[in-house]
Amino acid sequence: MSIQDSVLPQGQPRLALRGISKRFGAIVALDGVDFEVYPGEVVALVGDNGAGKSTLAKIIAGVYHADSGTIAFEGQEVAISSPEAANALGIATVYQDLALCDNLDVVANLFLGREQGPRQLPIALRWTQEDEMERRAREVLSSLSIHLSSLRRPVKQLSGGQRQSVAVGRAVLWGSKVVLLDEPTAALGVEQTTMVHRLILQLRELGLSVVLISHNLTDVFKVADRIIVLRLGRRVGTFITGQTTTDQVVAAITTGGTEAAEGIV
């Protein structure tokens, strides 16, 4: 599945970080990094261990605070002070562990912490509107082309790819505009990985911005529109997936050289 038909991003980025720096003691994790993702775009954030990609992801997710630099969400300068603040803006992070409750069913997991019910009652007396929740869950999952035989099975009975779908579905259900995926295929087999690729492309179809953090360049070339390479805390390369080769990206990751596509964006 090639991405040749993808268009170059235009207009205003949905999320733009400028000149982000972050130190941990004497270690400079990020040094003046820019990052941007557009609506309906899949951006892969790649780099070797210690390149700074997970630090950058955690700054976007509100877990870390940048020492300097600015963040703009849909053109407005914002401060992402906490994970809750990130969620409130519409930035959802799907961590590798997926944060699912294995003993609860799909619907309960999708709505966890935001159950529908009569708001005026205290939570011990507030019933959950299960059927309404199930209906909405079904809508969202089918918009992602996820078809599960039953939404009332505990998620521990689902496959790895289906579990990933549920975690991503949660982000979509709550109207997130940017979805960060942290190594989504790390623990998956071939078939499950294909399923996650489709899911990512479907998110793009829905106009969401996807930030894919991955070690796996095969993944990246299958689904990403652009590839941003970090090396030793700096952004050393930006590639349009359809116009680049794996070797170029690998070279950027390992030596920081071959800035073939730098400046296109």
Place this chain on the structure above:
Amino acid sequence: MRNLLPKVEDSVPHEVVSYSQSLWDKLLNRVRSGEWEPWPVVIGLILTWLLFQSLNGNFLTPRNLSNLVLQTGVVGTLGIGVVLVLLLGEIDLSLGAVCGVCASVLGVLITNLHWPGIPAMLVTLLIGMLIGLLQGAVTVYIGVPSFIVTLGGFLAWQGVQLILLGDAGELIVLDPIVQSFASSYLTVFTSIVLGIFIVAIVLVNLLARRRSRRRAGLEPSSISTAILRLVGVIVGTGVAIILFDAYFGIPYMVVLLLIVVALLTWMTNRSVFGRYVFAIGGNAEAARRAGIHVKTVRLAIFALASTLAALGGILSVSREFAVSTGTGGGTLLLEAIAAAVIGGTSLFGGRGQIYQALLGALVIGSIENGLYLLGQPASTQNIATGIILVIAVSVDALSRRRQQTS
């Protein structure tokens, strides 16, 4: 682009577990997913009853069954508290001692201070709740494991009980309202009205759920399951009423337990709070990230479990007309934990139902009662209960492992 994205089920057929299988597979699936959890225990209970009846014709008499139910009331009430803390993946070892100390408080209030029954019982429940809040706060806010906090509580409240009961070590409690739970019975007419009421509630509930699903545009749950459930409730209620009425009738204690079980079942299975309890038991970190106030929920559960232990203390006084240094002691706590686990509640958190405490208590009570009728000593009863407990936990551990590897 959309046509490049085939539906997941088209290209990955075995991703989807087909439910259009044989009836046997359907049954197996249900048992595995825990949907039919009570049946193995219920069948085990019936087999136990038939075994004891064949060995001693007095076992299945209305008189003995009525006694059996009263005997299991205290263990069952504590067991409900155990189910609640186990759902969170916690434990409370102090429930027996709390039961004893609250029974002593009730004794002191009524016998020494001459309080009337109802305010004395309310204060007793309140003290149970405060004990739970205290222990829960130490567990939740200081971070001491609940095992240790409640082990400390177990020892400390036993000490308080000894102080309250003084040198005599016993208080006779003669209050008509307190005694009524274990020694007053519904009239035949009232018990039939109660039975019809229960069946009506179940029926209305089934109809409402079907209508709600249809309104949301979902396929309704299977009508055969609904009818089966309704028939089960009618038969169960009918048999229970006939048996109880063949002796003195339905004891007030049974009505009280039914109300407690109904309310708490609703809370755990239908309310947002209950959803949070299951979520925390399943994955506390995920619950926290979802914005659930994990600490508040845990604190509330410790308080609720302790309040139930206080209720157990009241029921114990009601049955024995007295409280002694032995009240709440002995194997009571261990039997309550065993009741919850034998009933099917997982020791590992996130799986269990309120009624399972009563079911498990009934199993333990039946074994004790049956072996007693056969003239077996307490040693045999303990050995039998112990073996059954280990079997029940093994089943839990095995089903857990199978679910993880499947």
